[in-house]
Amino acid sequence: MVISAGKAELIQIAAITVGSYLLVQIGKALIRRSIRKTYSDPSDDVTKVTGLKFLYNTLSFLIYTIACFAIIYSIPPFKDIGKTLFAGAGIFAAILGFASQQAFSNIIGGIFLVIFKPFRVGDLIKVGQLDEGYVEDITLRHTIIKDFENKRIVIPNSLISTETIHNSHIKDARVMNRIPFGISYDSNVDVAKKIIQEQAVQHPLFRDYRSNLDKELNHPAVDVRIINWADSSITLRAYIWTDSQEEGFLLKTDLFYSVKKAFEANKIEIPFPHRTLVYKNNEPKKED
Template sequence: MTEFFETYRSHIVYGIIVIAIVFVLLLLTNVISKWFLKKETENYSEVPIRPLKILKRTLNTLWLVLGVIALSFIFVDKEKDAANLKAYFQLASHLGIVAVATIVSATLVNLWFKRKIEEKIVYQYDPTSYKFLRYVAVFLIYFIGILFGLLAFPSLKGVAQTALGGAGVLAIIAGVASQEALSNLVGGVFIISFKPFKIGDVIKVTDTMVGTVTDITLRHTVIRNFENKMIVIPNAVINKERLINYDLGDPKCCEHIEMGISYDSNIELAKKILQEECEKHPLILDNRTEIDKKNGLPIVRTALTKINDSSLTIRAWAWSRNFSDSFSMKCDIFESTFKRYGESNIDLAYPTRTIYLANETKATVEEKSENK
């Protein structure tokens, strides 16, 4: 045994040193990460925990891989094998450094944009551009990190150098990404550039897609509908749609409140009741000009707009300060007008059908027709 230790003393000492170094690095990484997470969470509630945990796992994996490669030198005698292990050690080191630098850079950039967005919100500025640019910046950091990682592989080094040179970036993106992904990306750039809507605007894409814009990413736009459900719409799709932005320009909204009454109802009384219910609602907006007021025009105009097969449509043009007020006002007026119509003997329209049974005689049918 003594002869064995004397023969392989240098290898044993080398192995103990490598294991000790790896153990110390693992211990320091875990201790520092726990301390850092604790301090950051105490000072900044918005600190991103997930990237820090990923960074910790990456460093621990790097120390273990480098330690295993370093220990492998003990069992190698040939210079060629030693050169291969040295190449593997350099490759692992290169990938580890690139991964750590990429994660740290992306986290810092993300934090910077997040604080800028919060400042914009506090001072009531539009944060849409910063939110979109945050996704672009983080994407570019990870993209460049992947390219630097490819530099470590000789077979892919030419592709990475071409892309990092600048001319090949768009070519690689166009070659790898699908047409739909590119159209979504371009659509997001158009939305940020021309601003048909921004974060916080209430938009209507279709009758089933109405809500508040909560986020605009590289791929899609997210809106929260009034049922608190998140609707994810690809940017390419929303760019093709004719949408309504209730917060673009003047937020005032004219709501068409329609009631269907029967042919036998008093049209003038029905119009008057609907007008009164609209004008006494607390959310109604007087949109008349000074000339309209001098001419004695009412706040809410009502009219018979349509003669249907079995009903008459009475419409009121009711203005409100914004879309949210108009929806609440419309619901309240429907309810109050329905009650007033019932008290005033104004019948609401409903479809009617005349059914003749097959076994009825012709005389019976004619008799019923005469009675009518």
């Protein structure tokens, strides 16, 4: 049986299309399996998950792009049309390149994020002045961050590449929490410092990261210092270690409550701004 050239080309197009689709599905299934295995095995580095998710998101784009070029160059009519378009497409290519500059910038930015790893999937980061959140996904075009209100922040990769990134989980997740407390000028500073230290040390999220030398020298587990003489208060700052920024936030909110109660029980006043108004008599003096 002889198959005409037109039918043969259609069969070839169908074969490439179906083959590329099956290849994408098989590749994604293998990547999903690797991701599940990585999440279930604590010994695997979290950077592996980041690379796998990025590969998962770019696999379709890469395979279908290759499939399109394969169809163009494997079928003579399409190949001739492609050569004609490429030969006379200088101006069109320039316009298209200018229009897609931002898109290519996002793609290059995404590749750089995966290569240089300023953050990974699951890291707590802050990009520029945006809200903090957990990295949920990295795609060719953008990065998805889940904030503390469970909202998703979608940031183009090109923007991330030019912004300062605050990563709370990279290398060392421990956090030195600097928590301010204000007391009145009439209050006993030594008693206030002792209360803050006792409440902090009793908190279950507090961590003592003093060195052996610090302990031998009797350095306090929680350092409390006067940092400012404000208009209406003396500002104390406590330096308290926790295992992560999330735990630091919980510790801070709990301390605001417990320290307030302890201050009230020990007659330590938490001041509010006072203003003294002086009225002057501006009436002119009577001449003799």
